[in-house]
Amino acid sequence: MKTGAQCIIDGLKRQGVKTIFGLPGGSVLDIFSELYHSSLEFVLVRHEQGAAHMADGYARATGKVGCCLVTSGPGATNTVTGLATAAMDGIPMVCISGQVPSSMIGNDAFQEADTTGITRAVTKHNYLVRNVDDLPRTIAEAFYVARSGKPGPVLIDVPKDVQRASTDKTTPKELSFRGYRPAFEGNSKQIARLAEAINKAARPLLYVGGGVIAGDASRELTALARKARIPVTTTLMGLGAFPETDPLSLRMLGMHGSVAANRAVSECDLLISVGARFDDRVTGKISEFATAAKKAHIDIDPSSIDKSVTVDIPVVGHAKPVLQKLLPLVDKGGHREWLASVNAWMKEFPFSYDTKSSQLLPQYVIEQVYELTRGKAIITTEVGQHQMWAAHFFKYTKPRTFLSSGGLGTMGYGLPAAIGAQFGKRDALVVDIGGDGSTQMNFQELVVAVEHDLPIKVVILNNGHLGMVRQWQEMFYKGEYSASVLKTTGRNRVENIPDRKPGQYLPDFVKLAEAHGAVGMRVTRQSEVKSALKKAFSTPRPVVLDCVVSENANVYPMVPPGASLIEMVHSMA
Amino acid sequence: MKHVISALVENQPGVLARIVGLISGRGFNIESLNVAPTQDAGLSRMTMTVPGDDRVLEQVMKQLNKLVDVVKVTDLTQRRYLNRELALIEVAAPAKSRAEIVGLADLFEAKVVSVQSGSLTIQMVGEKEKVNDLIEMLKPFKVLDVSRSGVIAVARGEQVKP
Numbered sequence: 194m195k196t197g198a199q200c201i202i203d204g205l206k207r208q209g210v211k212t213i214f215g216l217p218g219g220s221v222l223d224i225f226s227e228l229y230h231s232s233l234e235f236v237l238v239r240h241e242q243g244a245a246h247m248a249d250g251y252a253r254a255t256g257k258v259g260c261c262l263v264t265s266g267p268g269a270t271n272t273v274t275g276l277a278t279a280a281m282d283g284i285p286m287v288c289i290s291g292q293v294p295s296s297m298i299g300n301d302a303f304q305e306a307d308t309t310g311i312t313r314a315v316t317k318h319n320y321l322v323r324n325v326d327d328l329p330r331t332i333a334e335a336f337y338v339a340r341s342g343k344p345g346p347v348l349i350d351v352p353k354d355v356q357r358a359s360t361d362k363t364t365p366k367e368l369s370f371r372g373y374r375p376a377f378e379g380n381s382k383q384i385a386r387l388a389e390a391i392n393k394a395a396r397p398l399l400y401v402g403g404g405v406i407a408g409d410a411s412r413e414l415t416a417l418a419r420k421a422r423i424p425v426t427t428t429l430m431g432l433g434a435f436p437e438t439d440p441l442s443l444r445m446l447g448m449h450g451s452v453a454a455n456r457a458v459s460e461c462d463l464l465i466s467v468g469a470r471f472d473d474r475v476t477g478k479i480s481e482f483a484t485a486a487k488k489a490h491i492d493i494d495p496s497s498i499d500k501s502v503t504v505d506i507p508v509v510g511h512a513k514p515v516l517q518k519l520l521p522l523v524d525k526g527g528h529r530e531w532l533a534s535v536n537a538w539m540k541e542f543p544f545s546y547d548t549k550s551s552q553l554l555p556q557y558v559i560e561q562v563y564e565l566t567r568g569k570a571i572i573t574t575e576v577g578q579h580q581m582w583a584a585h586f587f588k589y590t591k592p593r594t595f596l597s598s599g600g601l602g603t604m605g606y607g608l609p610a611a612i613g614a615q616f617g618k619r620d621a622l623v624v625d626i627g628g629d630g631s632t633q634m635n636f637q638e639l640v641v642a643v644e645h646d647l648p649i650k651v652v653i654l655n656n657g658h659l660g661m662v663r664q665w666q667e668m669f670y671k672g673e674y675s676a677s678v679l680k681t682t683g684r685n686r687v688e689n690i691p692d693r694k695p696g697q698y699l700p701d702f703v704k705l706a707e708a709h710g711a712v713g714m715r716v717t718r719q720s721e722v723k724s725a726l727k728k729a730f731s732t733p734r735p736v737v738l739d740c741v742v743s744e745n746a747n748v749y750p751m752v753p754p755g756a757s758l759i760e761m762v763h764s765m766a
Numbered sequence: 767m768k769h770v771i772s773a774l775v776e777n778q779p780g781v782l783a784r785i786v787g788l789i790s791g792r793g794f795n796i797e798s799l800n801v802a803p804t805q806d807a808g809l810s811r812m813t814m815t816v817p818g819d820d821r822v823l824e825q826v827m828k829q830l831n832k833l834v835d836v837v838k839v840t841d842l843t844q845r846r847y848l849n850r851e852l853a854l855i856e857v858a859a860p861a862k863s864r865a866e867i868v869g870l871a872d873l874f875e876a877k878v879v880s881v882q883s884g885s886l887t888i889q890m891v892g893e894k895e896k897v898n899d900l901i902e903m904l905k906p907f908k909v910l911d912v913s914r915s916g917v918i919a920v921a922r923g924e925q926v927k928p
């Protein structure tokens with residue numbers, strides 16, 4: 194006989210979990226008591242949102258299922274943003290939450306929340322375990338659901354009495370689902386049709402998303418592109434699925450994509466989407482998206498096919514087996530003329546910035562991070578301008594090296610995700626690129642990096658603004674900076690904040706880092722950046738590098754919202 | 767257009783909330799909903815009528831199919847199917863109009879199942895449109911209360927493959 198709490202710890206071990214992120218409370222004390230005697234590593238976070246993002250960062254960096262454990266009520270509700278972030282990007286996670294005793298559910302008991310109700314829309318699946326006999330099977334099911342098909346977060350809500358009750362049930366040898374059968378090899382006829390289309394195309398283009406990374410199909414994709422000589426563009430989620438240093442790479446597409454990628458989409462005659470979902474940030478004005486092209490769509494998720502764009506050749510299946518079957522069917526490609534034009538666009542319109550500026554520009558900092566690491570780092574990001582620059586000025590060559598909240602766009606993701614990634618990849622250099630706004634959202638988690646000797650680097654591109662909001666206000670709202678200023682001067686009247694001395698930093702990230710036990714450094718000039726980064730990278734401790742950068746830099750090129758991909762704006766002028 | 771969606775789902779707590787949440791979260795109104803066990807104790811059948819654009823509903827169906835607890839979803843409006851609804855209708859019936867109401871019920875093959883002083887309760891089983899028609903016809907007499915089961919439906923003869 195085992196208690197429910199024992200079933201949970203044993204179940205996690207059986208699933209290969211080594212590290213759990215979380216924070217205790219009244220309704221999970223039985224589990225924590227079991228944990229105390231176990232061989233698992235527990236990471237005590239300072240806010241449960243941090244736990245969810247760490248589990249997510251761990252999952253993205255390693256491909257394994259990330260795991261977190263939180264208490265009922267506020268503990269569970271604090272994970273909601275983290276679950277939603279993982280759900281949007283298809284990241285495998287299992288979150289275990291405590292619940293008030295079964296007899297008290299529905300009574301507005303202390304720290305009760307309808308956790309399964311609240312998380313229903315932000316998980317792939319969730320369970321409320323009412324009987325301890327169901328617990329071993331539920332844990333195994335949860336992990337299977339989280340990692341199979343299109344991966345996603347799964348939550349298991351366990352009332353306190355269920356944790357304490359005993360059972361002789363064990364994990365079943367085989368799981369059976371009546372409605373859930375996600376394994377798809379891809380229909381051979383459809384794959385043959387796609388091969389034929391590829392062999393006939395004069396101007397083919399591969400449009401690659403996070404599904405290639407989740408599906409471990411980067412090698413197959415690269416082989417296909419090189420054999421058939423097809424240029425490749427990726428989404429933000431797809432960065433690293435194809436080496437951006439390859440001459441066939443057109444870098445990222447979409448709202449802040451490269452000119453070459455967006456032109457190629459508009460001019461190709463065959464668009465092959467692999468593991469991407471025609472997101473509105475990618476397509477721009479949908480009626481003008483890739484109008485010249487026949488469209489093929491390889492995706493594990495049948496619901497993403499024909500969702501926003503009607504495709505001619507749908508292939509429902511895992512990217513890896515589909516690409517494996519496709520590869521021998523495609524001819525060695527030439528596409529000389531087509532490649533010559535896309536290469537010319539790449540040459541003419543690289544991601545660029547004013548390299549002659551006397552100011553410290555944010556893009557320069559990222560370029561230096563790229564050069565000093567020689568591209569060998571795991572980059573996590575927060576959300577905003579810096580996130581786009583991190584996509585532009587660092588070239589990703591391997592899957593699972595760019596971790597960013599693509600679908601939900603969650604500020605506060607990058608720092609805890611970096612910690613999670615470093616737990617999974619102890620030897621990697623993990624760099625969180627953040628803005629001054631986002632980085633404050635989960636800064637408290639820095640303590641975790643200090644406690645566990647995780648030498649993560651937090652590079653803050655401090656522009657004194659909620660920069661991306663400021664950019665939109667500059668471009669589309671007459672330059673009226675409503676609540677997007679973070680520095681201590683020039684705040685709008687409605688905020689009722691008097692000007693303080695310029696040059697005062699609020700917060701002072703250097704002191705803040707030091708107060709958390711990390712190393713804090715600041716640069717304000719371009720000439721200081723290289724040596725500061727070198728020092729940060731060679732320091733075997735967590736470092737926060739506050740880079741005080743130009744306030745006015747904008748992310749270009751940009752497809753204005755609602756415009757088509759060819760209507761790119763290159764500057765304000 | 768109106769869609770009759772039939773979903774075979776695992777008989778688990780939370781399934782109903784998940785399905786209804788998915789549909790209503792996209793701004794669709796569920797016009798009628800019926801859930802009951804099937805011949806297989808582990809499964810329930812949900813029948814819903816949902817008005818909405820074909821393309822958008824197709825997307826909703828795909829999303830429903832993706833749910834772990836959902837075994838199968840079909841849009842019955844795309845195929846041959848039978849639908850029935852049960853309604854209990856209480857209608858004001860003073861002595862002078864009683865005969866006429868009973869006559870109407872007979873025409874619809876409906877049954878008077880309860881007689882009160884001043885009112886009659888009629889049980890009607892039939893296609894949804896027929897139920898609508900009867901209620902329309904009874905309106906002039908003053909309908910006091912209506913309770914409808916919501917449409918239940920099955921595809922015709924698809925379980926036996928020749």
Ligand SMILES: Cc1ncc(C[n+]2csc(CCOP(=O)(O)OP(=O)(O)O)c2C)c(N)n1
Pocket residue numbers: 575576577578579580602603604605627628629630631632654656658659660661662
């Ligand atoms: C939790 C959350 N709240 C609000 C937003 C809306 N938002 C998108 S970008 C942005 C500004 C981010 O500012 P900062 O982190 O300083 O980065 P920058 O754009 O300046 O590089 C905001 C507020 C968001 N993405 N996430």
